[in-house]
Amino acid sequence: MNRLNKSGYHSINGIILHPVGIIHNTITEPSLVAGKDGLIMQAGHATMVERVRKTDTEVSRIVIREDLEGILEGIEEYSHLVVLYWAHAVPDERRSLTRVHPMGRKDLPEVGIFSTCSPARPNPVLTTVVRLVGRKKNMLEVTGLDAINGSPVIDIKPYVSEFYPREGVSIPAWMQQIQDEIGRAGGNFY
Amino acid sequence: MNRLNKSGYHSINGIILHPVGIIHNTITEPSLVAGKDGLIMQAGHATMVERVRKTDTEVSRIVIREDLEGILEGIEEYSHLVVLYWAHAVPDERRSLTRVHPMGRKDLPEVGIFSTCSPARPNPVLTTVVRLVGRKKNMLEVTGLDAINGSPVIDIKPYVSEFYPREGVSIPAWMQQIQDEIGRAGGNFY
Numbered sequence: 001m002n003r004l005n006k007s008g009y010h011s012i013n014g015i016i017l018h019p020v021g022i023i024h025n026t027i028t029e030p031s032l033v034a035g036k037d038g039l040i041m042q043a044g045h046a047t048m049v050e051r052v053r054k055t056d057t058e059v060s061r062i063v064i065r066e067d068l069e070g071i072l073e074g075i076e077e078y079s080h081l082v083v084l085y086w087a088h089a090v091p092d093e094r095r096s097l098t099r100v101h102p103m104g105r106k107d108l109p110e111v112g113i114f115s116t117c118s119p120a121r122p123n124p125v126l127t128t129v130v131r132l133v134g135r136k137k138n139m140l141e142v143t144g145l146d147a148i149n150g151s152p153v154i155d156i157k158p159y160v161s162e163f164y165p166r167e168g169v170s171i172p173a174w175m176q177q178i179q180d181e182i183g184r185a186g187g188n189f190y
Numbered sequence: 191m192n193r194l195n196k197s198g199y200h201s202i203n204g205i206i207l208h209p210v211g212i213i214h215n216t217i218t219e220p221s222l223v224a225g226k227d228g229l230i231m232q233a234g235h236a237t238m239v240e241r242v243r244k245t246d247t248e249v250s251r252i253v254i255r256e257d258l259e260g261i262l263e264g265i266e267e268y269s270h271l272v273v274l275y276w277a278h279a280v281p282d283e284r285r286s287l288t289r290v291h292p293m294g295r296k297d298l299p300e301v302g303i304f305s306t307c308s309p310a311r312p313n314p315v316l317t318t319v320v321r322l323v324g325r326k327k328n329m330l331e332v333t334g335l336d337a338i339n340g341s342p343v344i345d346i347k348p349y350v351s352e353f354y355p356r357e358g359v360s361i362p363a364w365m366q367q368i369q370d371e372i373g374r375a376g377g378n379f380y
Contacts, residue, residue: 015276015342017205017313064304068312071288073302077362080355081304084315086205098261112263114254114271114346122258123207123344125274127317129354152205154313156304160361162369164319164354165270171350172267179352 019152020068021138023085025060027051027148030087034094034120039104048103049182052146060130060145062153064138072135072156080159081132083145086152087124087188094120108174115172117188126188129159146188209342210258211328213275215250217241217338220277224284224310229294238293239372242336250320250335252343254328262325262346270349271322273335276342277314277378284310298364305362307378316378319349336378 031051033040062083064072075081097120102108113121130142140156171179221241223230252273254262265271287310292298303311320332330346361369 015207015209015344017207017315019205020312068288071302071304071312073289074299074305074362075302077360078305079358079360082317084313084317098258099263109264112261112265114261115264115268115348117347117350121345122210122261123274125207125315125345127272127274127347131355154205155311155315157307157317158305158361158365159355159359160307160365160369161354161356161359164351165321165349166351166356168269169349169351170267170269171348172264175348175350179350 017086017154019086019154020071020156021062021064021153023060023062023145023147023149023151023153025058025145025147025149027055027058030089030119030148034090034097034118036094038097038100039118039120045105052182055146056144058143058145059133060142060147062140062142062145062156064140064153066138069138072138072140075132075140075156076135078132078158081130081140081142082127082157082159083130083142083147083153084125084127084155084157085147086154087119087126088151089148090120090124095122095124097121102174102178108177111172111174119188125154128188207276207344209276209344210261210346211252211254211343213250213252213335213337213339213341213343215248215335215337215339217245217248220279220309220338224280224287224308226284228287228290229308229310235295242372245336246334248333248335249323250332250337252330252332252346254330254343256328259328262328262330265322265330265346266325268322268348271320271330271332272317272347272349273320273332273337273343274315274317274345274347275337276344277309277316278341279338280310280314285312285314287311292364292368298367301362301364309378315344318378
């Protein structure tokens with residue numbers, strides 16, 4: 001891993017991202033907070049589930065840097081987009097967690113971070129499929145974005161359903177249990 | 191955007207990622223190269239399509255940093271994963287492209303980078319759904335990974351099909367044309 005290449009990537013200095021925009025919405029509190037011993041669910045489980053579901057209808061505004069003029073051209077032809085954003089509320093020292101109880105729930109098995117969508121991960125780049133509801137110049141209006149207000153945007157990609165398999169997909173029982181309980185299409189909470 | 195926060199993110203210094211692993215496979219040439227005027231398809235279109243399809247069966251090995259011991263725990267319970275990797279073959283100066291002809295094809299309309307999955311983007315963090323075929327300690331064997339050999343891995347997430355809508359999804363005619371021509375489930379080529 002210790003090498004230089006064309007992208008200037010170097011394992012010691014790391015990879016540098018420059019945010020392309022910022023997310024504005026009314027979600028000010030992360031639903032999960034990473035403590036030194038793992039994830040801590042804010043408020044009660046019912047409140048958390050309510051917050052998770054709220055993001056399905058919550059309209060977020062994504063304001064893209066004005067110097068990137070033209071980069072959104074043609075994006076209105078997509079009904080859905082994939083948003084990559086930075087979980088800026090995750091303190092650097094929590095990026096070293098390797099195992100968590102999903103959602104901080106002790107009734108769920110402790111698993112590796114890469115088996116979860118926990119925001120506390122080595123590189124908290126979160127990805128969410130959103131519905132594009134409108135565009136005004138360099139501002140996109142979307143629903144279903146589970147980011148908190150002020151999150152830096154790293155990338156926006158088209159959502160093409162053919163890229164995502166449906167057949168032969170299996171997930172752990174605990175993840176299926178969460179899907180059955182929350183019944184939400186997407187989320188970086190568990 | 192010009193602010194500090196808990197993650198240490200600052201718009202001037204950017205966000206720093208530390209790769210969690212590296213991808214090993216036999217794909218040494220990117221199918222697309224970003225030139226100063228846009229994307230350039232390597233070899234002919236047929237060869238390119240062949241390369242794109244090859245990734246469906248090509249086995250890539252993802253070697254995770256040994257200091258992240260435990261972070262893969264339970265991952266074998268997933269049939270598919272989402273891999274985030276760094277397109278290290280994209281030169282920094284190509285990260286400022288804002289419009290391209292998808293796949294470098296002049297017969298397709300020039301659109302904004304965010305309307306495409308082009309590897310040449312402001313932050314070339316590419317995401318691909320892969321099939322997990324095996325794990326040996328800190329090494330994952332996957333198929334369907336469209337990364338070239340030596341790509342740094344940024345993150346690995348579970349693939350949960352419920353996160354990805356199927357109904358009411360629309361894409362531009364040019365993207366549908368590519369899907370019809372290549373008929374591949376996924377790709378960071380167009």
